[in-house]
Amino acid sequence: MVARRTRRAWGYYLGVLPFVAFSLFPFYWMIVTSLKQNSEIYDLRAIPFWFRVSPTLEHYAFLFQRTAFLTWMGNTAVVAVLSTAAAVLMSILAAYALARLRFRGGETLGGAIFAVYLVPTTLLFIPLSEVIRELGLADTRWALVVTYPTFLVPFATWLLMSYFRTIPAELEESAWIDGCSRLGALVRVLLPTAIPGVLTAALFAFTLSWNEFIYAVMFVSSTAQKTLGPGVVMELVRGDVFYWGELMAGAVLGSVPIAVVYAFLLDYYISGLTAGAIK
Amino acid sequence: MFRTVLQRKPGPKYTSRILSREAATAYIFVSPAVGLLLPLVGYPFLLSLYLATSDAVVGNLGHFVGLDQFARLLRQEIFQQTLKNTAIYAIAAVAAKVVLGLALALILAGFGRHQLPGSRLIRAVILLPWIVPTALSTLGWKWMFEPQFSVINWTLAQLGAISYVSDLQWLGEPNLARAAVIMVNIWRGIPFFAINLLAGLISIPDELYEAADTEGASSFTKLWFITLPLLRPVLSTVVLFSLIMTISDFNIVYVLTRGGPMNSTHLLPTLAHQVGLMTGEIGRGAAVSLFMLPFLMVVVFYQMRLMRRKWQW
Numbered sequence: 105m106v107a108r109r110t111r112r113a114w115g116y117y118l119g120v121l122p123f124v125a126f127s128l129f130p131f132y133w134m135i136v137t138s139l140k141q142n143s144e145i146y147d148l149r150a151i152p153f154w155f156r157v158s159p160t161l162e163h164y165a166f167l168f169q170r171t172a173f174l175t176w177m178g179n180t181a182v183v184a185v186l187s188t189a190a191a192v193l194m195s196i197l198a199a200y201a202l203a204r205l206r207f208r209g210g211e212t213l214g215g216a217i218f219a220v221y222l223v224p225t226t227l228l229f230i231p232l233s234e235v236i237r238e239l240g241l242a243d244t245r246w247a248l249v250v251t252y253p254t255f256l257v258p259f260a261t262w263l264l265m266s267y268f269r270t271i272p273a274e275l276e277e278s279a280w281i282d283g284c285s286r287l288g289a290l291v292r293v294l295l296p297t298a299i300p301g302v303l304t305a306a307l308f309a310f311t312l313s314w315n316e317f318i319y320a321v322m323f324v325s326s327t328a329q330k331t332l333g334p335g336v337v338m339e340l341v342r343g344d345v346f347y348w349g350e351l352m353a354g355a356v357l358g359s360v361p362i363a364v365v366y367a368f369l370l371d372y373y374i375s376g377l378t379a380g381a382i383k
Numbered sequence: 384m385f386r387t388v389l390q391r392k393p394g395p396k397y398t399s400r401i402l403s404r405e406a407a408t409a410y411i412f413v414s415p416a417v418g419l420l421l422p423l424v425g426y427p428f429l430l431s432l433y434l435a436t437s438d439a440v441v442g443n444l445g446h447f448v449g450l451d452q453f454a455r456l457l458r459q460e461i462f463q464q465t466l467k468n469t470a471i472y473a474i475a476a477v478a479a480k481v482v483l484g485l486a487l488a489l490i491l492a493g494f495g496r497h498q499l500p501g502s503r504l505i506r507a508v509i510l511l512p513w514i515v516p517t518a519l520s521t522l523g524w525k526w527m528f529e530p531q532f533s534v535i536n537w538t539l540a541q542l543g544a545i546s547y548v549s550d551l552q553w554l555g556e557p558n559l560a561r562a563a564v565i566m567v568n569i570w571r572g573i574p575f576f577a578i579n580l581l582a583g584l585i586s587i588p589d590e591l592y593e594a595a596d597t598e599g600a601s602s603f604t605k606l607w608f609i610t611l612p613l614l615r616p617v618l619s620t621v622v623l624f625s626l627i628m629t630i631s632d633f634n635i636v637y638v639l640t641r642g643g644p645m646n647s648t649h650l651l652p653t654l655a656h657q658v659g660l661m662t663g664e665i666g667r668g669a670a671v672s673l674f675m676l677p678f679l680m681v682v683v684f685y686q687m688r689l690m691r692r693k694w695q696w
Contacts (some may be wrong), residue, residue, distance in 0.1 A: 113499050119490045120435065122504055127512055133534060134523040145532060148548075154536050198416035207409035219683050220424055224631030225678065226652035228671045229660040231430035235423065254423045257416050276669070286408045315516040317634045318652070322660060333518035337638055340651065348526050355519040366514050370507050373514070378582040
């Protein structure tokens, strides 16, 4: 019996191994390349998987000293933090109204927000770029701060709405009797109970904004306003030449903050990821 | 305080006032979200209908031309090619993600059932392709597909599958480029399928499997007659989501091939970007994007129906 159990356990580890390898290999390859000297990256006789000569940090140094990488990182952080904060605030209010309050048009609005949630960002980027121009935001990072909430709010509202519904309404009702206003009950009674849901929504919004690439490519073109994705993908290629060492260094550094945030909040991440399909 | 107590008192006299106060609060609470979405989603949507039925170019809103843009597009070879690419891309990538995602979910469920150590770490690792910025990880793949100095062709040459490393131009030959783009999409999408299907698997009651065990059912019988039927709601939701995301994909194609070689990897969004923003024909570009709309409406319709059915249970 024990032998059979051990054998079965080995079977699971063996089965998951190809998936783990497939997931990780590109990251391994990116990190190794980013630490290799150029002479080794472009050596036809070298075995590419490992170092033959000593590793180097020169590609990272180049990124910081000779490119606008830090500016792009800063822009990305500003855009992600601001659009996340705005989106979460708006979503908390909207989700509370949709989950708790009866009002004419409420159901229609809920359906409309769900439909917008399914609209991909690539459907409307051409008219939206016109709107951005009319607003005078063309080619600034503010264009992103303003447009990112359009896909964050539907997602976060939907997620928070289903979270609020799992919390019994009696808690707030007793707060009203004690003289709390609706907003007071929301802030002082519901939100403290709903912290995991709010955190999940914020984590998701932050990840989506940090990773956003389409609007960032479409709406921003000057180097000083760019975010990480377009900066690394478009500006580190000079002429037609790809400098793979620097490109991989940029790709690794641009992914690290997200990987760190998510390492700490894995469980929230998973509950958010499955919220669309389950419940 | 006094007012609140009064309002909580039951009785028909106050009902309408309470309701109207409740409704007023609700309208105030939803106004920021509505105030954001109307001008930045609703208005652009109407504008896209206007643009797609005009001959607008950048800086000139043009004239109404009816469905001319759509008719012209359908006659264009590059557009027909794009529709064909989209079908190949979506079907191949989603099919592979269903199969591999389900396999991975079943393995991960086994880790949970037998309480094997390391399952948290494995889940974290499995999720990585989904969480890091796609544009950046696709750049890593672009480097992997590089024919001369990179790992894929080096390994194939060592194994004797090709005689020279430069024999396989992954991103330079139409069918290979399609395979490459699909591969990256699968790599990025497996975690989404696996984690969602895993959540679905966990929610299936153990008693069903125990009952099947006492009847002496085989693993395959259990998978076919218990797991798959009960997984169907989750599976259809995940497939619908993934179809939208795959068809409307921009990042992978843009970073890997920009739609080339010979337009063999163009999808509607990359073509719309090229036509509308690079060439400046925003009318035609908007029409290209709108070809995604009928499909999107079908998905929204099915998704809503699925949810309603779940609510009824």
